[in-house]
Amino acid sequence: MNLRLLDRKYLGRQEEPDDFIVGDSGGSYVTDTRGRTYIDFMTGWCVGNLGWGNTEIRAAARKYEGPEYVYPGHLYRPWAELAELLARITPGKLSVSYRTTGGTESVDGALQMAMAYTGRGKFVSIEDSYHGNSIATMSIGASGNRKKFKNLLPHCQKIKPPLDGKALGKVKTLLEKRDVAAFIMEPVICNLGAMVPDEEFVRGVRALCTRYGTLFIADEVATGFGRTGKLFACEHFGLEPDVLCMAKAITGGYGAMGAVITTPAIAKAIKEDFGLYSTYGWHPRAVAVALANLRYLMRHRAQLLRNTTQLGDYFLTRLPGMRFKGKADIRGKGFAIGIEVDDERYASRVGDKCRKNGLLVSAEENVLMIFPALNIARETAERGLDIFEQAL
Numbered sequence: 001m002n003l004r005l006l007d008r009k010y011l012g013r014q015e016e017p018d019d020f021i022v023g024d025s026g027g028s029y030v031t032d033t034r035g036r037t038y039i040d041f042m043t044g045w046c047v048g049n050l051g052w053g054n055t056e057i058r059a060a061a062r063k064y065e066g067p068e069y070v071y072p073g074h075l076y077r078p079w080a081e082l083a084e085l086l087a088r089i090t091p092g093k094l095s096v097s098y099r100t101t102g103g104t105e106s107v108d109g110a111l112q113m114a115m116a117y118t119g120r121g122k123f124v125s126i127e128d129s130y131h132g133n134s135i136a137t138m139s140i141g142a143s144g145n146r147k148k149f150k151n152l153l154p155h156c157q158k159i160k161p162p163l164d165g166k167a168l169g170k171v172k173t174l175l176e177k178r179d180v181a182a183f184i185m186e187p188v189i190c191n192l193g194a195m196v197p198d199e200e201f202v203r204g205v206r207a208l209c210t211r212y213g214t215l216f217i218a219d220e221v222a223t224g225f226g227r228t229g230k231l232f233a234c235e236h237f238g239l240e241p242d243v244l245c246m247a248k249a250i251t252g253g254y255g256a257m258g259a260v261i262t263t264p265a266i267a268k269a270i271k272e273d274f275g276l277y278s279t280y281g282w283h284p285r286a287v288a289v290a291l292a293n294l295r296y297l298m299r300h301r302a303q304l305l306r307n308t309t310q311l312g313d314y315f316l317t318r319l320p321g322m323r324f325k326g327k328a329d330i331r332g333k334g335f336a337i338g339i340e341v342d343d344e345r346y347a348s349r350v351g352d353k354c355r356k357n358g359l360l361v362s363a364e365e366n367v368l369m370i371f372p373a374l375n376i377a378r379e380t381a382e383r384g385l386d387i388f389e390q391a392l
């Protein structure tokens with residue numbers, strides 16, 4: 001049967017798939033089955049931070065000779081090594097990792113941790129944000145989810161952007177009742193078109209959380225591992241969260257994995273009530289590629305972060321000079337770049353036209369997103385932007 005018909009019949013999807021059959025990928029390029037090559041400004045939505053097909057990570061995947069599976073209750077050295085590495089690279093006192101299979105499970109786990117630690121059941125998050133697709137993560141996401149799913153978690157309050165001094169006042173009003181378990185946000189909000197909050201807001205919320213006994217959860221599922229020009233986006237604000245969620249680029253696309261990390265004090269306090277059992281959490285094969293991926297990232301860290309910051313600035317200076325139809329709000333940090341346009345159909349048409357002309361960008365609702373690999377060559381980035389400009 002024709003692939004499109006087969007897909008339509010057997011795969012559950014909300015949207016029709018793109019007109020794009022993936023064949024192969026390498027570096028900042030993806031090739032379709034007709035042999036056409038596309039510049040990749042999506043990296044699978046913040047997954048392939050080191051580009052595709054890195055020889056070192058590929059070799060780790062190919063050479064893997066460990067056990068097929070390890071039961072979560074056993075001891076396994078690579079788990080401890082990966083957890084130790086995460087403790088070393090994440091901000092502040094974060095040092096105890098819990099093993100998950102992806103972002104949703106990490107955020108869900110973080111919410112459970114906050115409930116267990118505080119004995120409270122309320123959450124505060126950013127309106128229209130996205131933190132995953134479980135019942136709990138949808139509850140803290142867009143309020144619009146409640147129209148489709150009637151029984152989401154109660155007591156979830158949302159702060160509407162802009163995230164400035166006024167928004168901080170609203171957070172204070174909510175937290176000062178001392179019944180909120182956690183405040184959660186992406187430090188740079190990829191899911192709201194790479195919205196960068198005011199530093200005053202982020203630092204202010206951190207102080208309020210400490211004052212009122214609420215945990216600050218940083219969702220770095222999309223921003224983690226260099227995406228914004230720092231290893232973690234928290235670092236832009238000097239933010240030390242109580243809990244930090246990771247996934248996506250942790251393996252660079254080579255395995256399904258996530259992690260949620262917290263401080264020793266919190267881990268100790270919730271030990272009785274919280275374990276986060278996940279059958280496939282940190283599957284040994286995924287751990288092997290995560291270790292290779294993160295060791296490579298750390299060895300080349302200075303150069304990768306410099307490229308991300310410098311070329312990110314280049315994108316953010318060149319994009320405003322382009323002729324968009326109507327208003328375009330361009331924002332971002334490093335290689336998390338969002339362009340909010342007036343018209344949803346225009347965004348989708350630009351995305352389609354880019355693809356036809358050999359460039360992959362993300363177009364969701366009225367936002368175009370650009371997430372290049374941290375090591376993209378300047379020449380490739382320039383060529384991609386030329387295609388983008390033509391598509392406008």
Ligand SMILES: Cc1ncc(COP(=O)(O)O)c(C=O)c1O
Pocket residue numbers: 045102103104105107130131132133186190191219220221222247248
């Ligand atoms: C910020 C953020 N949190 C959580 C998730 C959910 O991650 P996953 O798709 O791995 O479950 C996503 C996915 O896009 C995300 O961007």
